Amino acid sequence: MIDIFEKNSFDNIDGGVWKQGWPITYDDSQWNNRKLKVFLIPHSHTDPGWLKTFLDYYRQQTKLIFENMVPKLEEDGRRKFMYAEMSFFSLWWDEIDDSKKARVKKLIQKGQLEIITGGWVMTDEANSHYFAMIDQLIEGHQWLNGTLGVKPKAGWSIDPFGYSSTMAYILREADFSNMLIQRVHYSIKKYLAKEKSLEFMWRQQWDQEGSTDILCHLMPFYSYDAPHSCGPDPKICCQFDFMRLPNNKYRCPWKLNPVAITDNNVGERVNLLIDQYKKKAQLYRSDVLLVPLGDDFRYDTPTEWDLQFNNYQKMIDYLNVHPELKTELQFGTLSDYFAAVYERNNVDEGGRPQVPTLSGDFFSYADREDNYWSGYYTSRPFYKHLDRVTEYHLRSAEVIFTTALAYAKNNMAANFPSATFMQYLVEARRNLGLFQHHDGITGTSKEFVVVDYGKRLVQSINNLKRLIAECSTFLSIKDKVKYDFKPKSHFFNLDEIRDDHDSLPIKTVLEVSKEPSPVLMYNSLSHKRINIVKVYVTSPYIEVTDPSGNVIVSQIDPFFTDKEVIDDRKYKVSFIAEVPALGVSCYHIKQVEENANPLNYLSVVTVYHSTSQQTDEKHIKYFLEEFSIENDYLKVTFSKSTSLITSIYDKDEEVEHQTKVEFVEYTTRRTGDKSGAYLFLPEGEAKVMLYRLPPLTRIIRGPIASEVNVFVPSSVQVHVVRLLNSPGSDGRSVDIYNIVDIRNEIDKEIAVRVTTDINNEDRIFYTDLNGYQMSRRKTYDKLPLQANVYPMPAMMYIEDDKTRFTIISAQSLGCSSLKTGVMEVIMDRRLAHDDNRGLGEGVKDNKATPNKFRFLIEKRKANKPVSIQKPTDLGFPSLLAHHSYAHLISPLFIFPKTSDSIPVILTPTFTPLIQDLPCEIYLLNLRTMQNKDDSPDLKFVPKNTAAMILQQYGFDCGYPAKSLTCNTNGGQVTFAKIFKDIVVKEVKSMSLTLMYEREKLDLETQISIKPMEINTFRITFQSTSN
Ligand SMILES: [Zn+2]
Secondary structure (H helix, E strand, O other): OHHHHHHOOOOOOOOOOOOOOOOOOOOHHHHOOOOEEEEEEEEEEOOOOOOOOHHHHHHHHHHHHHHHHHHHHHOOOOOOEEEOOHHHHHHHHHHOOHHHHHHHHHHHHOOOEEEOOOOOOOEOOOOOOHHHHHHHHHHHHHHHHHHOOOOOOEEEEOOOOOEOHHHHHHHHHOOOOEEEEOOOOHHHHHHHHHOOOOEEEEEOOOOOOOOOOEEEEEOOOOOOOHHHOOOOOHHHHHHHOHHHOOOOOOOOOOOOOOOOOOOOOHHHHHHHHHHHHHHHHOOOOOOEEEEEEEEEOOOOOHHHHHHHHHHHHHHHHHHHOOHHHOEEEEEOOHHHHHHHHHHHOOOOOOOOOOOOEEEOOEOOOEOOOOOEOOOOOOOOHHHHHHHHHHHHHHHHHHHHHHHHHHHHHHOOOOOOOHHHHHHHHHHHHHHHHHHOEOOOOOOOOOHHHHHHHHHHHHHHHHHHHHHHHHHHHHHHEOOHHHOOOOOOOOOEOOOEEOOOOOOOOEEOEEOOOOOOEEEEEEOOOOOOEEEEEEEEEOOOOEEEEOOOOOEEOEEEEEEEOOOOOEEEEEEEEEEEEEEOOOOEEEEEEEEOOOOOOOOEEEOEEEEEOOOOOOOOHHHOEOOOOOEEEEOOOEEEEEOOOOOOEEEEEEOOOOEEEEEEEEEEEEEEOOOOOOOOOOOOOEOOOOEEOOOOOOOEEEEEEOOOEEEEEEEOOOOEEEEEEEEEOOOOHHHOOEEEEEEEOOOOOOOEEEEEEEEEOOOOHHHEEEEEEOOOEEEEEEOOOOOOHHHHOEEEOOEEEEEOOOEEEEEEEOOOEEEEOOOOOEEEEEEEEEEOOOOOOOOOOOEOOOOOEEEEEEEEEEEOOOOOOOOOOOOOOOOOOOHHHHHHHHHHHOOOEEEEEOOOOOOOOEOOEEOOEOOOOOOOEEEEEEEEOOOOOOOOOOOOOOOOEEEEEEEEOOOOOOOOOOOOOOOOOOOEEEHHHOEOOOOEEEEEEEOOOOOOEEEEEOOOOEEEOOEOOEEEEEEEEOOOOO
16 A cells, blocks of 8 residues: 555546546457356445434334345345445344244345344454454444344445455454445555556555455445446436436436336347446456445345346346347355355465455545545544543453353352442443444434433443452452442442533542551453552542552642642542452551651642632742653653644653643634534644633642643644653553533544654654554655544554654544654544535534543653564554553452441452463453353353454664563463463463354463464463352
8 A cells, every 4th residue: 555655646636437447358259258247246334323323223224124134035036235234233133023033044045145244343453453443343243143144255345435454353353354435545546546556465564475465446436326336427327216216205416217017128128238337347357247236225125135136137038139249247245256256366275366465444534535434533532532531441350250250150159249249241342332323433323313322331330340340359359259249339339420421420539537547459361460540539648558468658639629720539549559450459448646657748839820819829830941741761751832732852861852832723724625523624724722811730849650731722722732640551652631612613623643752754643543553654745634634543654764653542532644754633522514525514512521641752762672573654553562462451440338337258369360461462352252142041151261362562672671570471371370360271272253163272282472463362270150
């Protein structure tokens, strides 16, 4: 792809009937020996939420598609149909009786109905995180396997707005051989079409051997609808969408209507159609042609089934008796098509046909002119943030539930509520899965649909938090038989509560007294964590003891209810907590007399540029010069006029890095197409937001943490810069926290701009794909500004030969590097206009939105090779950046005690692992397998097996891994040596989504996970109770 961006001129010449292409001609003699084999592929694209909510779409449209599908396919064995979204399909399955289920199974067996992809949804590929992408695919595949016994073989992704190579990797690891994509930049389609490269082996950038290759078919034209599917001329293809016959629901905008096929016109109609087929076939190397026949929510009436299938059948019959037309037409599915491609290439299924290899991704997407779909990288950032919060709750809940369940079974803890929790998990998997839909996390649904998604996510967050709190309690109890689950009373509180889908969480306050109150901390990562934690308490005079009973250093910060108003009933206490891998630590906090604890420090607070009338005159301060905060490793300096960062000093390296932070804004174009939920169409470059008076600034300094709060008089309401004095990795970066509230603006986009002294030549920068891999980007003058904006689901960096500056992000947003040394992240956008892609409204439901970043500056040490042989332009985060990101998105869970007294004894530290997993291994999931979904008795009875998904990070070891609490060993794991008390009975290596068994592993043998690889293992636990 890098090559294509360099070589392609991105011009937009009118190509005639195929506007974005060229006039296609062909020589009919090419089919003299072998006919053109055409597969007509009926399908229906059903969005699980967009203009209607998921359930409304189901009740009003999708259900009708399924209901008509069964009898209409049964009517004629030659008919075929494909379907993709398991979220809808499973709803229907639960409603139908056994005889209908049997009929569906039969249609699948006969190959008339094919389930493609089989994910919970057709995921967005720009904003989604690989945890959720994989999880929704596992959920769909597990559901299919448990109910229909079906294993999908081909991926079908016609509507997401640009494509990530992460999805290609995921499908490949799920043992798919083929996939199809559609929404790719029109100019790149044309470029690939010219080279007959619309079918290619999609290879991961880091793959040297081709082991990740998957055959990918890219559709050539503007859209996946029927007018843009049969050939280059939409006004002709439209006449072959028989649902557009007069008196039906749809029309042809080209003013040439379809005509029903009769004995009289069939010859003329067939000739018109196959001319389009033959032209389209010129764009591909094989003489097999794929022609989708469908659109959004199609085939919902018996009439449509009859119109499409009967009219086409007449043409199929005609072609069968007219061999001189050299075309063979049949109904087919995606797998039928690919099977024919392999056959005509004389290779086995899953082999390598005569196609080129391509690496990279397909961002940013433009469907016409300069209409780049780079706005949706940021649209509805509140919910993009909520997505990551749900994800870390789900991942943590999966891991602790599996651990706790194994302990419960081993310890005969009959009161462990395994079915209740399994239900929480299954619902959360599905709610999170639903939100990965390409109108969910993208922020491109109608306002009330966004509310529906938000409510589902928040309900799951609250359930999962309760699950994690209970499992932490259970695992901390010494005698587990004594554990008793009471749904209405708990020993430990949640540290924060979310009241509604659109509000920020409210912190729980621990009522401290002279009796030490326990506070549990849970660490869902597979290495020990030493992190600074914060607990809200009712007194400033306290004593914190660690699990061994030692009093440790604590810092008390006041609790501000407003810029300058302090609530003297609440305080924040910060201290350094140490929690073992997948373990729980119990700290205690008690109230002491004033000055009785020499290790408890009250932080020093200074307020500058106060405007408050109440403040005592003598406290009003103005900065005379720039100011700073520091910890053991870093010193951050701020401007005296703007109170924003100007530089970061690295104490280890004794280097000062220019780091100028500014807030900037884009306005939308005044004429022509406007920015909307999908599109970003700015009126030129962003302008720096200037303010008349220096902003109110609050500085808090203490031995544990120091922070600067800037109350920017603009849409960036609060900007917090925090330095943690931690020996862990959180001490190595600068934490940034903003609350953006753009509700007083319209047609504006707010960004944070960071100007550094890094010389990233050619404006090359790196952004991640789904948090899984980094992709090299370059800012081109030949492209408009909005084309140079890319998704940043997790991080971006720029570097020169000495230094790398990484911005790590806790939420997915759009980013760019428009000038050398400069990075920009768009934080929110509020838009009055619809951008003409079907949504029918702007984006105006903004709310106060949190966003969290980390700035990490690293100095390159020698030109060490990266952990994978580094081909040109391949980028990897450092190991520290990986850990910093994992810590940012999954903070320790903190559970302060409730007022109920605890009748059982708690262990100070619960440590389930024999030793930490190596530093470069990430435990992506430890997911208890669900029982048969369509059995009411077994539905939420968890199985004794779990999917352990392990990944080895690909990392750049040119940057030293500082402050990590684990060791590297080249990605080695021995299953017998992971868990301390849980006995693992059997481990099998599986395909990614557990559809296929690979091999049974010897528990004592060390296995190794290769860099970048994600491997799934099915673990069966020994249990005394089964
Ligand atoms: Zn869609």
